Amino acid sequence: MTRHLAPPRMDRRQLLKLGLGAGAAGLLPLAGLEATTVPTRAHIVILGGGAAGMAMANRLAMRLSGARITVVEPREIHHYQPGWTLVACGVWHPDRTLRSNADFMPRGIDWIRQPAVGVDAEQRRVSLADGSIAEYDYLVVATGLQLNYHLIDGMSPELIGSHGIGSVYASLEGATRTRDAIDEWLARGSGQGLFTAAPTPVKCAGAPLKMTFTTLSRIKDTGRRDAFRLDYLTPGEAMFSQPWVDDFLKRRFDDEGVQRRHHYRLSAIDPGARQAEFTFVGPASEFTSHHELRQAEFGREGEMTEVIDYDFIHVVPPMSAPDVIRESDLIAREGPFRGEWLDTDIHTLQHNRYPEVFGIGDVIGAPINKTAASVKAQAPVVEANLLAQLQGQALPARHNGYTSCPLITDIGKAMLVEFGYDNDMAFLPSFSFIDPKEESWVAWVLKDYLLQPAYYAMLEGRV
Amino acid sequence: MNFTLSGILAVLSHAIPPFLPLILALLALLVIAQLLGRLRGYRFTAYRCVPATIVALLAGLSTLWWLPQLTGSRLAFVATATDWAALVAAALGVALLTWLVLHPLSYLVRGPRRY
Numbered sequence: 001m002t003r004h005l006a007p008p009r010m011d012r013r014q015l016l017k018l019g020l021g022a023g024a025a026g027l028l029p030l031a032g033l034e035a036t037t038v039p040t041r042a043h044i045v046i047l048g049g050g051a052a053g054m055a056m057a058n059r060l061a062m063r064l065s066g067a068r069i070t071v072v073e074p075r076e077i078h079h080y081q082p083g084w085t086l087v088a089c090g091v092w093h094p095d096r097t098l099r100s101n102a103d104f105m106p107r108g109i110d111w112i113r114q115p116a117v118g119v120d121a122e123q124r125r126v127s128l129a130d131g132s133i134a135e136y137d138y139l140v141v142a143t144g145l146q147l148n149y150h151l152i153d154g155m156s157p158e159l160i161g162s163h164g165i166g167s168v169y170a171s172l173e174g175a176t177r178t179r180d181a182i183d184e185w186l187a188r189g190s191g192q193g194l195f196t197a198a199p200t201p202v203k204c205a206g207a208p209l210k211m212t213f214t215t216l217s218r219i220k221d222t223g224r225r226d227a228f229r230l231d232y233l234t235p236g237e238a239m240f241s242q243p244w245v246d247d248f249l250k251r252r253f254d255d256e257g258v259q260r261r262h263h264y265r266l267s268a269i270d271p272g273a274r275q276a277e278f279t280f281v282g283p284a285s286e287f288t289s290h291h292e293l294r295q296a297e298f299g300r301e302g303e304m305t306e307v308i309d310y311d312f313i314h315v316v317p318p319m320s321a322p323d324v325i326r327e328s329d330l331i332a333r334e335g336p337f338r339g340e341w342l343d344t345d346i347h348t349l350q351h352n353r354y355p356e357v358f359g360i361g362d363v364i365g366a367p368i369n370k371t372a373a374s375v376k377a378q379a380p381v382v383e384a385n386l387l388a389q390l391q392g393q394a395l396p397a398r399h400n401g402y403t404s405c406p407l408i409t410d411i412g413k414a415m416l417v418e419f420g421y422d423n424d425m426a427f428l429p430s431f432s433f434i435d436p437k438e439e440s441w442v443a444w445v446l447k448d449y450l451l452q453p454a455y456y457a458m459l460e461g462r463v
Numbered sequence: 464m465n466f467t468l469s470g471i472l473a474v475l476s477h478a479i480p481p482f483l484p485l486i487l488a489l490l491a492l493l494v495i496a497q498l499l500g501r502l503r504g505y506r507f508t509a510y511r512c513v514p515a516t517i518v519a520l521l522a523g524l525s526t527l528w529w530l531p532q533l534t535g536s537r538l539a540f541v542a543t544a545t546d547w548a549a550l551v552a553a554a555l556g557v558a559l560l561t562w563l564v565l566h567p568l569s570y571l572v573r574g575p576r577r578y
Contacts, residue, residue, distance in 0.1 A: 091535055410540065411535065411536075412531070412534075412535055412536030412537050412540045413536060413540040413542070433545045433548075434543075434545055435543065435545075438542070438543050439540075439542065439543075440542065440543045440545065440546055441531060441534075441536050441540045441541045441542065441543075441546040441549075441550075442543070442545050442546050442549050444534065444535075444536055444540070445534050445536075445549075448534060448535060449478065449534075450474065450478055452477075453474045453475070453476075453477030453478035454474045454477075456477045457470065457473035457474045457476070457477055460473065462469070462470065462473035463467075463470035463473055463474060
């Protein structure tokens with residue numbers, strides 16, 4: 001099923017890139033281009049070919065010689081998911097987020113185009129949808145996460161785009177239909193909009209806020225701001241894990257007349273009646289500790305519910321690791337991520353019980369950092385630690401929780417927020433000329449034009 | 464998250480290709496205008512054209528309006544020192560490019576004059 005690494009072949013696009021890079025390569029110190037390879041006969045299976053899986057496939061293909069590397073990824077199309085908020089607010093055409101996975105898959109990799117349906121960590125085996133088995137020596141879990149719309153009574157992804165329901169997370173089609181639902185609401189000329197947040201860790205935690213800000217921006221452009229009411233309903237007391245950003249958001253929402261409603265969890269929706277039911281989740285459920293509000297306990301949080309009419313609602317579903325991980329030995333068994341997320345050391349990204357297993361990306365049990373920027377920071381850590389594990393050495397690299405959120409505060413300006421596990425924004429900004437606490441046109445231009453190329457370079461393992 | 468020089472080049476290898484036709488067209492325009500002018504005796508130190516300079520300045524100034532629009536934004540959102548530095552640099556670039564194209568072209572149209 002797998003084969004050894006073969007010499008790479010280049011298509012015209014890759015040749016062009018190589019030419020552009022080679023032109024300036026002479027300016028670089030040679031040491032910057034050197035990368036020692038590690039000889040091994042190990043079989044490494046990477047579960048998932050999204051941002052994290054693809055970055056790891058390319059990095060490992062460059063650093064290992066003689067290894068067998070298998071990527072388990074059923075999708076042919078790669079979605080640039082950070083662009084979906086721009087699709088949903090009408091700034092980007094949906095096609096701008098699409099690329100072929102084959103553009104990024106390194107040569108010599110065995111690409112299994114079917115989903116994994118089970119993992120037996122004791123036997124080091126991955127079960128595939130066709131009944132076959134992939135055995136591994138090392139496993140990189142990069143499955144991404146699962147959207148649990150079914151935990152909201154009456155809600156399903158198929159409803160997005162109808163009955164005033166939007167949800168940017170569901171898919172590219174979902175983002176596009178969310179745009180259409182917002183268009184329809186704006187065409188009505190007035191009404192009530194509800195923007196929700198989820199009671200679990202979510203990928204791109206800024207997306208619900210971006211959807212609120214961009215919709216507000218479009219409403220203001222209609223010249224009828226007073227005819228629209230916007231409510232932001234969130235399960236926790238905080239709106240964002242980083243305290244400075246949280247304070248900023250609260251002030252901005254208050255200034256803009258966006259009603260903040262804390263301790264509200266979307267529990268049910270009646271599309272026909274355009275009504276949403278929210279359950280009061282209690283002041284103990286802070287945003288940063290909301291994983292304590294466990295899915296199994298959703299039904300017995302309390303008796304307090306409130307039904308609110310809406311003309312448009314943006315739904316953010318509860319999220320978890322995919323079922324294939326939740327039902328495996330790899331899931332966390334204790335602590336705040338038990339039963340929901342991959343059991344990894346949040347610094348070394350090595351599995352807490354299976355040292356030959358590493359996790360990267362949205363699937364890991366970590367309080368923050370489910371973003372593409374996090375993957376960019378995690379990939380070198382997993383690469384270094386997996387190679388050390390493979391050679392029987394101590395793990396040398398630690399992830400500091402770096403994550404970034406290009407927080408769009410209006411269509412045309414953004415803040416490039418960066419922080420880590422310490423939540424203190426003490427990181428040297430990636431771009432020293434951009435203050436992460438200032439709304440900026442340049443930050444918007446970066447989001448609109450440069451972060452996508454940076455993302456693709458990350459997939460190729462080059463940044 | 465910091466980018467190395469090789470990382471920046473990797474990012475540019477994805478960022479530039481969509482704009483390559485535009486960049487090449489502008490470069491071709493510049494080279495052709497300069498080449499044609501110089502073949503007919505144009506030297507920018509020995510020829511003056513006030514209208515070309517005025518048009519170049521206006522083109523540069525107009526950048527302050529259309530560049531934010533082109534990026535889906537607006538001038539009101541150009542707020543930080545970095546924003547203004549980037550926008551002014553772009554305006555200067557547009558003004559310079561416009562002048563470097565129009566100046567030799569005006570020479571070709573008007574013929575050699577002292578100023």
